[in-house]
Amino acid sequence: MVKVKFFATFREVTQEKETEVEAYSVEELLHKLVDKYGKKFEKLVFEKDEIPTELKLRDYVKILANGRNIEHLDKLKTRLKNDDIVAIFPPVGGG
Amino acid sequence: MAGLMGKILRVNLSSGNVREEMISKDIARAYIGGRGLASKILYDEVDPKTDALSPKNKLIFAVGPLAGTSAPAPSRYEVVTKSPLTGTIAGANCGGFFGAELKKTGFDAIVIEGKADKPVYLWVNDGKAEIKDAGYLWGKNTHETTDMIVKELGDEKVSVACIGPAGENLVRFACVISDKHRASGRGGVGTVMGSKSLKAIAVRGTKKVEIAKPDAFEKAVKDCIKKLKDNPITGQGLPTYGSAILVNIINQSGIFPTRNFQTGVFEGAEKISGETMKDTILVKNKACHGCPIVCGRVTEVKGKYAGKGEGPEYETIWAFGAQCGVDNLEAIAKANYLCNELGIDTITMGNTIGCAMELSEKEYLPEKDVGMRLTFGDADAIVELTKKTAYRDGFGDVLAEGSYNLAEKYGHPELSMSVKKQELPAYDPRGVQGHGLEYATSNRGGCHVRGYMIAPEILGVPEKLDPLVTEGKAGWTKTFQDLTSVVDSCNICLFTTFALGADDLAALLSAATGFDYTTEEVMKAGERIWNMERLYNIRAGFGRNDDTLPERLLKEKMPEGAAKGHVWERDALLGEYYKVRGWDKNGVPTKDKLRELGL
Numbered sequence A: 001m002v003k004v005k006f007f008a009t010f011r012e013v014t015q016e017k018e019t020e021v022e023a024y025s026v027e028e029l030l031h032k033l034v035d036k037y038g039k040k041f042e043k044l045v046f047e048k049d050e051i052p053t054e055l056k057l058r059d060y061v062k063i064l065a066n067g068r069n070i071e072h073l074d075k076l077k078t079r080l081k082n083d084d085i086v087a088i089f090p091p092v093g094g095g
Numbered sequence B: 001m002a003g004l005m006g007k008i009l010r011v012n013l014s015s016g017n018v019r020e021e022m023i024s025k026d027i028a029r030a031y032i033g034g035r036g037l038a039s040k041i042l043y044d045e046v047d048p049k050t051d052a053l054s055p056k057n058k059l060i061f062a063v064g065p066l067a068g069t070s071a072p073a074p075s076r077y078e079v080v081t082k083s084p085l086t087g088t089i090a091g092a093n094c095g096g097f098f099g100a101e102l103k104k105t106g107f108d109a110i111v112i113e114g115k116a117d118k119p120v121y122l123w124v125n126d127g128k129a130e131i132k133d134a135g136y137l138w139g140k141n142t143h144e145t146t147d148m149i150v151k152e153l154g155d156e157k158v159s160v161a162c163i164g165p166a167g168e169n170l171v172r173f174a175c176v177i178s179d180k181h182r183a184s185g186r187g188g189v190g191t192v193m194g195s196k197s198l199k200a201i202a203v204r205g206t207k208k209v210e211i212a213k214p215d216a217f218e219k220a221v222k223d224c225i226k227k228l229k230d231n232p233i234t235g236q237g238l239p240t241y242g243s244a245i246l247v248n249i250i251n252q253s254g255i256f257p258t259r260n261f262q263t264g265v266f267e268g269a270e271k272i273s274g275e276t277m278k279d280t281i282l283v284k285n286k287a288c289h290g291c292p293i294v295c296g297r298v299t300e301v302k303g304k305y306a307g308k309g310e311g312p313e314y315e316t317i318w319a320f321g322a323q324c325g326v327d328n329l330e331a332i333a334k335a336n337y338l339c340n341e342l343g344i345d346t347i348t349m350g351n352t353i354g355c356a357m358e359l360s361e362k363e364y365l366p367e368k369d370v371g372m373r374l375t376f377g378d379a380d381a382i383v384e385l386t387k388k389t390a391y392r393d394g395f396g397d398v399l400a401e402g403s404y405n406l407a408e409k410y411g412h413p414e415l416s417m418s419v420k421k422q423e424l425p426a427y428d429p430r431g432v433q434g435h436g437l438e439y440a441t442s443n444r445g446g447c448h449v450r451g452y453m454i455a456p457e458i459l460g461v462p463e464k465l466d467p468l469v470t471e472g473k474a475g476w477t478k479t480f481q482d483l484t485s486v487v488d489s490c491n492i493c494l495f496t497t498f499a500l501g502a503d504d505l506a507a508l509l510s511a512a513t514g515f516d517y518t519t520e521e522v523m524k525a526g527e528r529i530w531n532m533e534r535l536y537n538i539r540a541g542f543g544r545n546d547d548t549l550p551e552r553l554l555k556e557k558m559p560e561g562a563a564k565g566h567v568w569e570r571d572a573l574l575g576e577y578y579k580v581r582g583w584d585k586n587g588v589p590t591k592d593k594l595r596e597l598g599l
């Protein structure tokens, strides 16, 4: 199982801070989370492209797999294994 | 003059002399205002070898051409002086309302010289200035001081920037507090103010800022506000959660410095996060002058750590939190309120206490010197030691000299997490290589806001850069540093740059001043300011050897998290940085570079 942690506005949609999902890639994991939490969650994560089959992450939504932004790994195709931790953040800033 | 008011107020506290000076158009165009203008004055007038606490040092308050206008978040002000903490040039930048009010008095800058022979404060009212007795204010905290001055002057609209007991007692990292809760935090600018026996500056004005091209300005302002509203970070993230929202993402990224940078993951992060703050101590949001982002936080704590005020912001939460191993948000908030009331820089205070905790746990610092057994995680200690520091009471007298002097006194200077003796802020550079370069090369010592590489390396703005990679980071760091020099010289809030770029600033500046800046000219001005500050530091005796990080970050591998196994790669970054800056291998700007910049 992969442990998923939610932050900021994501928590307001999921109503929980974390969950566990069986998934072998980030893409699969996100689909399972959309199934679980519904439309609101989907809207927070994905930009709807012109071609609806191709999923694109919303601007500045950050997904970390074991602390690494998936942008610097294999993006949505990033592989996951048992006990990995995925953290999901909406657009945040500060300094 | 348009944009700027075109005037400097010069106040000599030794002689009591007060006079006005005009700003030339050439200087205004080349240095913009705010930090650029103030740094230029220091560069021209204060010998870099001057003892920072002697009457020969000067203290300069300055605003930029956008202050007091309808541009978004335009009215921060900058305090520039030679730093008593680092020995470099110091510049501290502050929000709130003081900057806008200062501009409306008709001055772009106030230059304080000399030293008063008894406590005084400066009252600047619509173009007139008066040095007034502050004997009755000495010893008062910043809130009392502000209230008493407003009462004496009989005008609720007066804005006050003042020092607290820490500045009076020459704590080396005292800050200037304006509007009670906003700090010009870093580098000991409040210490210099205390050394001059200047308790406060009170300002009130009704003068209007002239805009060179009103139609173009209105359009530029509209465009910028739209960009700020449409951008998810400035439009939603910052207003909803404030800067504290960074706690979790920085911790999850494994770069949240914990227990004096021994690791980058803090097990108590959730308890001190922006999310927790929103659910517990948050009362409401608050904006600085003319800001559509509204990231400020008003909070209140009841019970043991009772208090009320603004903040804590992200950096403060980290400094008193993870850095000290403390996961008690109420105690952190209390330490933050105390810092604002007593006039202390929160980053250096928390970082220095964390350093003392490590020295104590390793038994380098004897219990009898502290007066208590000091260990990581002690929430009461951060509150008590902050109070003691402001009054130089007992062990507070040692802490008041900063972490470097503390660690050196006990034989382990390498345990001071500082650069050029200024304490590092809330990101472990082993996991953000470009940001480490900003730490090593910032002109005011350990500092995160003069080239905030966290934006591209962690937050993905304006591009997503891999934080563990060194390649290409030198160029990025230079661009961010130059751009920030512009931002601090317009004195627009740095947070606007999550959505705005140099072209937006050029449009605002051109319309306000009439100088027709191109984006290139604006960036060149930023580079000029950066190089001038660098020259000042070189003449003060700084060079390549000082452009480095504490040994721990160069040698000890990060023990866990996403940056596990990494150190900060100085060799891969610094030489390249000097090259892209057009400096020689010792980090000195070449003649060609100086000629190009007109220095």
Ligand code: SF4
Pocket (backbone or CB within 6 Å): B073, B095, B096, B286, B287, B288, B289, B291, B292, B293, B294, B295, B296, B493, B494, B495, B496
């Ligand atoms: S973004 Fe925050 S700090 Fe900046 S001006 Fe606005 S309220 Fe002040």
